[in-house]
Amino acid sequence: MIIETGNAAETESFACQVSKGLSPGDVLILTGDLGAGKTTFTRGLAMSMGMDPNLVSSPTFTLMNIYPGTPALVHVDFYRIPDGGDIFFEELDDALNGNAIVVIEWGDRFLDQLRDMVQGKLFIGRFTVLGEELREIMIEEDSYYG
Numbered sequence: 001m002i003i004e005t006g007n008a009a010e011t012e013s014f015a016c017q018v019s020k021g022l023s024p025g026d027v028l029i030l031t032g033d034l035g036a037g038k039t040t041f042t043r044g045l046a047m048s049m050g051m052d053p054n055l056v057s058s059p060t061f062t063l064m065n066i067y068p069g070t071p072a073l074v075h076v077d078f079y080r081i082p083d084g085g086d087i088f089f090e091e092l093d094d095a096l097n098g099n100a101i102v103v104i105e106w107g108d109r110f111l112d113q114l115r116d117m118v119q120g121k122l123f124i125g126r127f128t129v130l131g132e133e134l135r136e137i138m139i140e141e142d143s144y145y146g
Helices: 008-019 038-048 090-095 107-115
Strands: 002-005 027-031 064-067 072-077 100-105 122-129 135-141
Touching: 002 008, 008 038, 008 135, 027 038, 027 107, 038 072, 038 100, 038 122, 064 090, 072 090, 100 107, 107 122
Parallel strands: 027 100, 027 122, 072 100
Antiparallel strands: 002 135, 064 072, 122 135
16 A cells, blocks of 8 residues: 655544554554654554544654553654664563554564564555655555565
């Protein structure tokens, strides 16, 4: 699935569409430059799951935010973890227990490790900045079968 969005509202709306294909245990890894719309997309997921989108913020410094719901939405950010760094921490392990939908920004650098941890389906979302507000977003299921 690929789309171009022209503003934050369109990015959030696209996230609402994507959420219909997600189930507890699924993990969505979001990649793209700073400011590409990853957190805005996550805000749209939260909105579509009946959560207050105003509570969604980038977990760059907290590493992980949990938004309660049925299922919960867990928002993780690996931006500050150096390549080859340790992504294994108890809270992440708990989040990947199959009961929540998990969004991981900058998780592509740890894709091999994450593949072994995911209980449901793994999706990759690639965000490309095309202009000041214009974004291309491609969401696809991970096709790795190793």
